Amino acid sequence: MSPMSPSVAPDAIPVSQLRLRARISWLCQLIRITAVLWVGWILVSIVWGWWNSTDTTAKIADNLGRYLSADLTALSNPQVMATFAGALVLWLFDAAIVYCVWRLFGTYLEGRIFTVDAAVWLRRLGITLLAALLAEVVWRPLSLIILIGHAHVPVAAVLLSGQALIPFDLLRVLFCLFVVMLGQIFKTAAEIADDHARIV
Amino acid sequence: MSATMPNAMSEASPASQANLPARIRWLCQLIRIAALLWVGWILVNVARGWYAADPARLMDNLNRGLNAGVSEISKGQIAAFFTGNFGIWLLDTVIAYCMWQLTGRYLQGRIFTVDAALWMRRLGVTGLITVLGMVAWRRASLLIFTMHGNMPAGTVLLSGQWVTPPDLMRLLFCLFLVALAQIFKAAAELADDHAGIV
Numbered sequence: 001m002s003p004m005s006p007s008v009a010p011d012a013i014p015v016s017q018l019r020l021r022a023r024i025s026w027l028c029q030l031i032r033i034t035a036v037l038w039v040g041w042i043l044v045s046i047v048w049g050w051w052n053s054t055d056t057t058a059k060i061a062d063n064l065g066r067y068l069s070a071d072l073t074a075l076s077n078p079q080v081m082a083t084f085a086g087a088l089v090l091w092l093f094d095a096a097i098v099y100c101v102w103r104l105f106g107t108y109l110e111g112r113i114f115t116v117d118a119a120v121w122l123r124r125l126g127i128t129l130l131a132a133l134l135a136e137v138v139w140r141p142l143s144l145i146i147l148i149g150h151a152h153v154p155v156a157a158v159l160l161s162g163q164a165l166i167p168f169d170l171l172r173v174l175f176c177l178f179v180v181m182l183g184q185i186f187k188t189a190a191e192i193a194d195d196h197a198r199i200v
Numbered sequence: 201m202s203a204t205m206p207n208a209m210s211e212a213s214p215a216s217q218a219n220l221p222a223r224i225r226w227l228c229q230l231i232r233i234a235a236l237l238w239v240g241w242i243l244v245n246v247a248r249g250w251y252a253a254d255p256a257r258l259m260d261n262l263n264r265g266l267n268a269g270v271s272e273i274s275k276g277q278i279a280a281f282f283t284g285n286f287g288i289w290l291l292d293t294v295i296a297y298c299m300w301q302l303t304g305r306y307l308q309g310r311i312f313t314v315d316a317a318l319w320m321r322r323l324g325v326t327g328l329i330t331v332l333g334m335v336a337w338r339r340a341s342l343l344i345f346t347m348h349g350n351m352p353a354g355t356v357l358l359s360g361q362w363v364t365p366p367d368l369m370r371l372l373f374c375l376f377l378v379a380l381a382q383i384f385k386a387a388a389e390l391a392d393d394h395a396g397i398v
Contacts, residue, residue: 020386027379034375038368045365101372105379113383167245168366170238174231174299175373181227182380185311188220189387 021111028105035101039094046091050084053077060147070153079150083143090139093132100125116190123183130176133169140164221309228303235296242289250282262345266359270349280344284337291330298323317385324377331370335363 049056057080065072104121112118141159148158255273262270298319305316342356 020383020390023386024379024382027375027382031372031375031379034368034372038365038372041368042365101376108379108383114387167238167241170234170241171370174234174238177227177231177234178299179376181224181231181306184224184227185220185306188223189312 018111020113021109025109028109032102032105035098039091039098042091042094046084046087050081053080053084056080064147068148068153068158070148070151072148072151074150075147076150079146082146086139086143086146090132090136093128093135096128097125097132100128114186114189116187116194119183119187119190122179122186126176126179126183129172129179133172133176137165137169220311221307224306228307231303232300235299239289239293239296242292246282246285246289249285250278253278253282258345262342266342266346266351266356268346268349268351270346270351273345274348277344277347281341284341284344288330288334288337291326291333294326295323295330298326312384312388314385314388317381317388320377320384321381324374324381327370327374327377331367331374335367338362 054077057075057077060080061072061075064070064075100121104118104125107113107115107118107121141164144158145155148155255275255278258278259270259273262268262273302316302319302323305311305313305319310316339357339362342359343353346356
């Protein structure tokens with residue numbers, strides 16, 4: 001077994017990677033904490049909205065009605081609940097993102113930086129980010145259709161009136177591509193290191 | 201330099217490293233195109249928002265959001281708001297520039313080098329500055345729109361959420377880049393040390 005392989009024993013971790021770990025451990029911890037805060041915050045927002053569904057329904061009817069210049073006062077609780085259920089499904093994607101982040105930086109914290117398993121976690125993170133983004137882009141018009149389903153509003157016109165995609169989506173695509181690319185780089189680095197270990 | 205560091209591996213396995221730029225070339229090009237599209241899109245949105253700005257609607261939204269009674273918003277206030285947005289856009293262009301430079305290094309095959317790592321760190325740090333700038337600007341823009349009313353600045357500043365989950369997500373992206381830049385930089389420095397010793 002080469003020293004760079006995923007199942008390497010902790011005492012076989014090269015000194016250079018242990019030194020590097022010491023330099024980045026605070027950043028790894030900070031990223032893990034930020035990720036957990038982020039996903040926790042989204043969950044709290046969803047639960048909060050669900051808990052106060054009567055207020056939320058009135059607010060959505062008012063704000064969305066104004067935005068679309070339509071009367072949405074007959075918006076019902078089940079419609080709003082359906083959108084929250086969808087948001088909860090999207091949150092599961094976010095939770096998967098955080099899990100990948102946690103595992104990736106966990107691997108780094110163990111000093112296993114240029115290893116195949118760290119590279120695989122990077123790639124998984126990139127793919128999960130992309131899946132989460134696609135799910136969100138699909139969900140946005142669907143949730144709008146659910147919320148205006150009862151009103152006499154032309155759905156097609158409503159869907160075409162706003163932007164199906166926003167610049168932040170493109171930024172997320174950029175980040176996904178970046179993470180996938182780094183996964184490829186780290187995987188090659190690990191393979192090279194493995195080859196070298198075999199030769200040595 | 202440890203024997204496990206990537207640059208030191210080049211002699212042991214030149215084919216793997218030589219193939220790497222070719223394997224990531226399409227990703228680098230895609231990232232460059234996406235970065236240009238992203239920054240162009242934001243500029244178009246800022247320009248369109250300015251052109252189509254409706255002071256009455258803005259005032260209505262503001263009064264409802266802040267539960268305030270702000271009177272008519274002037275053209276000067278709207279201009280100040282969109283100038284600030286343009287300032288944030290300039291930070292976005294710096295982000296796109298850093299991406300361009302970084303992927304340019306990768307396209308040249310200079311992947312595990314200190315300068316590529318530095319561009320990655322610049323990208324992360326510029327992203328962090330932009331997130332902070334956006335958060336501060338959202339508050340400042342509220343002050344600009346309510347400065348002619350009777351609302352105390354403290355009330356305006358304390359209303360609503362300062363930071364939102366997307367801000368935290370952007371922060372996460374940036375910290376991620378800074379951490380990976382640190383890894384790449386350390387790897388490149390160790391490789392340089394090794395080359396010096398050998």
